[in-house]
Each structure stands twice: as C-alpha cells, then as structure tokens.
Amino acid sequence: MLMAVKDIAERRQVEEVIRLRLRLFEFSADHSLEELMQKALDEIGELTQSPIGFYHFVGADQETLLLQAWSTRTLQEFCQTEGRGMHYRIDEAGVWVDCVHQRKPVIHNDYAALPHRKGMPPGHAEVRRELVVPTMRSSRIVAILGVGNKPTDYDEQDVELVAYVADVIWNIIEQKRAATQLQDYQRQLEAQNLELHKLTMAIEQSGSAVVITDTAGAVEYANPRFEETSGYSRDEVMGKNLRFLKSGEQDTAFYQDLWATITSGKTWRGEFRNKRRDGTLYWESAVIAPVQDDAGQTTHYIAVNEDITERKEAEKAFRHYTEQLALQNAELDAFAHTVAHDLKNPIGVITGFAEVLIQDLAEISAQGYETMIPRSAAKIADRILQAGKRLDRITEELMLLAGVRKQEVVPEPLDMGRIVEESIERLQVLIQDRQAQIALLDEAEWPVVLGYAPWIEEVWANYISNAIKYGGQPPQVEIGATPPPCPPPPEAAEGGREMACFWIRDNGPGLSAEEQARLFTPFTRLEQVQVTGHGLGLSIVQRILEKLGGQVGVESSPGQGSRFYFTLPTLSAPADDSRSRPL
DSSP: OOOOOOOOHHHHHHHHHHHHHHHHHHHHTTSOHHHHHHHHHHHHHHHHTOSEEEEEEEOTTSSEEEEEEEOHHIIIIIOOOOOTTOEEEGGGSOGGGHHHHHTSOEEESOGGGOTTOOOOOTTOOOOSOEEEEEEEETTEEEEEEEEEOOSSOOOHHHHHHHHHHHHHHHHHHHHHHHHHHHHHHHHHHHHHHHHHHHHHHHHHTOSSEEEEEOTTOBEEEEOHHHHHHHOOOHHHHTTOBGGGGBOSOSOHHHHHHHHHHHHTTOOEEEEEEEEOTTSOEEEEEEEEEEEEOTTSOEEEEEEEEEEOHHHHHHHHHHHHHHHHHHHHHHHHHHHHHHHHHHHHHHHHHHHHHHHHHHHHHHHHHHTTOGGGSOTTHHHHHHHHHHHHHHHHHHHHHHHHHHHHHHOOOOOEEOOHHHHHHHHHHHTHHHHHHHTOEEEEEOGGGOOOBEEOHHHHHHHHHHHHHHHHHTSOSSOEEEEEEEOSSOSSOOOOOGGGOOEEEEEEEOOSOOOOHHHHHTTTSTTOOOOSSOOOOOSOHHHHHHHHHHHTTOOEEEEEOTTSOEEEEEEEEBSSSOOOOOOEEEO
16 A cells, blocks of 8 residues: 655645635624624634634724723633723733734743733633734734633744734724725715705795805805795896896995995895886895805805785884874864863853752742742752763863873872872762772872872872772772882883882772773773763873873772772882771
C-alpha cells in the first residue's frame, strides 16, 4: 500500500473564514448591530477556541472607550459585571489597551505575570491569556476586538485570523451604519415632504391671498385665493412686479415705508386699497415678511393678504350711521328742550288757575253755598292741578335729559352727605305721605368722589323716590356707600382710576331678570305696581353717570327687594366700612 498525506488545515481555516464572512454579511441583513457583534464574537471564539470575546468602539478623541458587546459564552460562563454601553477613558482600562498605545495587535499568553496589569472589577472573568487587535481607519483606531483564555498560547496565525474578522466586522458595521443613516435620512425626507405637502395644501386652500416674490418684487408664486381676489391668473402675474395692483390711493411715501421695513428684515403690517383686473377697487389687510436663509440673507418676500372690503364698507356704514344717530339725538334733544321750554308757561298757567279754582271753591263752600257747586267740581280741579304738576315734572326732566348730553361740566369733589340730605329734603312730602323709613350712612363716612353736584342730586332724588314708590308697605329704604373697590366690581374708569359705589336698597317685591333688562331705557316704566310714572328718571340717571365717567346698575330678584347703585371716580383713599343710622 502506498499512501500520501498532505496537511490542509490552513486551507480549511481559510475556507472557514470565507464562509464566516459570508455568514456575517447574511446575518447583518436582518439583525441589529449589537446582535451582529455578538454573533461575530461567538464565531471567532469557536475558530480560536476562545471562550472570552469582547468588542469596543474607540471615541473620535482616541481617549474614550465604549463597551459594545461580549460573546455569549463570556456572558453565560465568565462575566457577570454590568458594563454594556458604559463609557470610560482608555487610561483607566487594563493591560489589553496596550494595542491602542502600541497601535498594533498584542498577545498576553501569561496574563498573571504582567507587571503593569490592573485588578479586575467584581464579577469579571478570570483572564489567563488574551489576544487584542485594533481596527484602524485613516490612521485612527476605531474599534478593538479581543479574545481570551484559549487553552494554548495565541500565535501569529491567531493574530491574522482575529484581525481579518475584526476588519470584516468593521466593514459590516460601517455598511450597517450607512444603511441606517440612509433610512433615517429617507424617513426625515419623507416627513419633510409630508410637512411640505401639508404646508403647500394649506397655502393653496388658504382663505387669504398668498404671494411669494424675489427680492426685486417679481412674483414667483401666487395661490388660488390671489387669483379670486385680484382677478389675475397665476400665469399672468408670474415674473411681474405687483405694482400693477396699485389703485393710486396710497402715495409714494406709503410704499417707501413698506419697502424700508421689509428690506431691513422686519415684518410690515398694514392696509391698502388695490385695483382688480376689471378695474374695481378693493381693500386688503396685508402682512409682508422677508424670508431669510441660514446666513441671514433675504432671499424672498412673502405676503399674506386678506380681502377686507366688506369690513371697510361696514365700518363706513357704521360711521355714517353713528354720525346720523348723533345728529338725530342732537335734534331730538333740541326738540325736547324746545317743547319742554315752550310748555313751561302754559303748564304754569294751568296749575295756577287750578289752584285759584280750588281756593275759590273752598271759599264758596265755607260761605254755605256748596249746593251751588257741582259735586265733581272740586275733584276735577284737584285732578287738573295734579296733572299740571306731573306735566311740570315731565318738562323739567325732558329739559334735564336734553341738557345733560350737550352741557359740559368740570367734575369737582362732592360733599355727598349734603347732596343726599338735600335730595331727601326735596322728597319730604312723598316720604311723609308714604310713611317711608329711611336709614343712611353717616356723613363722615362718605367716600370723596368727583362729579357735578346738581346732576348727582337728581340721581339721588330719582333713586330715593323710586325706592319709596316701588317699596314695601311701609317703604324701608337704606342708603349707603361702598369704598373702592366696590362690589359688584364695575368696569374701571378711564385711566384705571378707582371707583366708589353708592347704593340704595328697598324692601319692594324685587325685579325679574327681564324687568331689569328694561331698566335705564327712556320712556320705560315698571308695570308691576299701580304707581304713576313717565319712564324718564332712570334714563336720566344713566346719561348723567356716563357723562361723569361712572356706571349704573341694579341687583334684584323677585321677593328680595332691589339694590340700585351708581359709581364715580374717587378723589382720595377709600373710607372705612359703612355704618348706617336712622334719619
């Protein structure tokens, strides 16, 4: 027998390495980087008979390590320390980083005998021998692959094998990273395209006209709303300056200010009148802003315009209506004042004659001639007198209502206690006739406010007389004031001044919300009780307080009485809490 034997171990190893490379590339297609690195460490561990395997990335500063992966056997059999993803400095690592310092593979076949070795952390595998290979790219170390605890010493053949596998791993990692970055970029691009599509659709469907021009004002984009508003098609305006929209109603200085604003990098806001394609004019409210690149240079201008023609026409109509209403009010006040003035003398004659007639009838009756007088004569004469007096009050109030609007007064500090006392004195006949009980605030506690005394006296007289007429039986009336800020908080006076609140409370049946809404309206009176009224009083009160910078109001509910109040600007600090005393 003749037999020839040839050692093919080296060839088999090369073939195995090639197959390993193919397996790793196939494995990387549908596995993560972490899984790939662990797979590679497991494979190289089998080829070199090394139960320990680890893989580190090296930071760009060449001073930092990042632990990325251990082999499966390392985790299961040798090492229980936690460190995956941990960053630490190279100078804090063990002797295995000699490969970084020497920038070449290192073999430690007698690890325990190394004089510069460092101690292992708790739970770390016991190392007897190790082979560590750096991966270089562009003269920079990018990664470190290490194996350890081979049963026999590591040799140069192991170095070549580990270095080759380390290089393969890094190539796959770079490809994997590139693919991941490409996928991220594609996702970002898709997201940006989606956002761009949304923005484009929003602009295309916007209810405002949107125009984008270059820095010279030539149109580069116009949305459909611009076409609807201006009458020009997009194709007609592309590349043209928007000056063709000018109506001629804005002067040169107006447009110079606009361009000076946007060319300085600021946003311009304003209104102008433009001309449509058919020659009709329309108003637009515009916001024009510069569009700048990353360097801060203006590349375009964008204008967002809203057609406000209807609003402008409504404002014009409202101004005209307001002017007409003011004119009509002035004419009405003048008419009311004239009529009231002209009625004063006839009314005075009627009441005077009625009083004379009543006096004559009394004298005739006293002389025993009452049988000569019709029974109804005295009653008729008294009704004529009362009607005359009511007419006189109406004319007085009409003259006051008309005078308040046109009369200009200078508000002065008011002695509110004296004004209230005089108002009560005017109503003594009504108070005694209705047996009204009135309690009011001590004069020393009245807040000092600004107003016009004759008008405020009319306010108090009106409030007090209403409280008596519409109060309980007998009427119980409380009069007081609340220092600022007064509840309920009225609107602040012009200039933010503090307001003091004056009020009068009755014990009447109260008012519903519907009845309260009808108050303070001229020629409106309450119908809930049989009290003669002409409806001017509260409207006079409201006009007076508005003229003096205050407000009027009421708080009431059925069965709970009513609290009428008015406010005036204060002059000094608020007073203490109110106290009441009987009158």
